[in-house]
Amino acid sequence: MLICKEHLTQEGLNKLVAIKASINLSLSDKLKTAFPNIIPIPLPKVTDRVIKDPNWLSGFTSGEGYFRVKIITRSRNLTPQVQLEFKLIQHSKDELLIRSLLNYLKCGKIYNYRESVSFIVTKHKDLVDKIIPFFYNYKIEGVKAKDFEDFKRVAEIKLIWLLKV
Numbered sequence: 001m002l003i004c005k006e007h008l009t010q011e012g013l014n015k016l017v018a019i020k021a022s023i024n025l026s027l028s029d030k031l032k033t034a035f036p037n038i039i040p041i042p043l044p045k046v047t048d049r050v051i052k053d054p055n056w057l058s059g060f061t062s063g064e065g066y067f068r069v070k071i072i073t074r075s076r077n078l079t080p081q082v083q084l085e086f087k088l089i090q091h092s093k094d095e096l097l098i099r100s101l102l103n104y105l106k107c108g109k110i111y112n113y114r115e116s117v118s119f120i121v122t123k124h125k126d127l128v129d130k131i132i133p134f135f136y137n138y139k140i141e142g143v144k145a146k147d148f149e150d151f152k153r154v155a156e157i158k159l160i161w162l163l164k165v
Contacts, residue, residue, distance in 0.1 A: 014038060051104045058138040064088055066144070067151035082158055084151060086131045089118040105130055124162075128155055 006012030014035065021027045021040035032038075051057055065088040072081040086108075090098050092115050099110055101119040107126035111118045121131055132152050140148045 051100055054134070054138045057101075057104070058135065058140055061088060061135070062141045062144050064090065067147045069151065069154050082154065083122060084124065084127050084155055084158070086121045086127060086151075087118055089116055091115060092117050105134065107131070124155070124158065128159060 001007055001012055001016065007016055017027070017031060017035045017038050018041045020031070021038050022042070026040070027035070027038070065086065068085040068087065070083045070085065072083055074081070088098065088101065092112065095110075095112075095117045098117045098119045102108055102110065105121070107123065107130050108119050108121040111120060121127055132155060135148055136152070139145065
C-alpha cells in the first residue's frame, strides 16, 4: 500500500487504520476519536498449525518466549526451592499454534488466562531432556540467548544437586 502510495488517499488511510484496529493492542483512544467509523478487518482464523522448521520455533522464542528461574519459599518448608520455567505466551486467537507445541516438543502444559494462552514447561526432566537440548541445537538469538545460557547453567547446577541428594 505504501509503495503504491495508497496511504495518501482517505480510503487507503482508512484501510491502514482498520488493519491497525485488528491487531492485539487495537487503536489508541486518540485514533478511535480521529477514526470513529473504522471497523477492524477480520483476521483469518488459524484452523491448523504444524511447526515444520525448528529454527522458526527458536526465532519465535527469541521474540515471544522466556526462560525463568524462580526461588520459592514455603512456610512449612524452610528450604527454598529453585524452579525453572520455559514459557511462550500469545493472544488467545493463536491458541492452536500454542497447542501445537505440545505435540512438537512432547512436553509442557497449556494455560488460558483472560485473552492469552501460554505454553509452559516446568518439569525438570522435560527441561533437561527436551527444552535445553532443543535450544542448544537451534540457537536463540539476541539478548534472550544470554537468558538461555543462565537458565541452562542453573539447570546444570540443580541437576548436580539433585544427583547428590
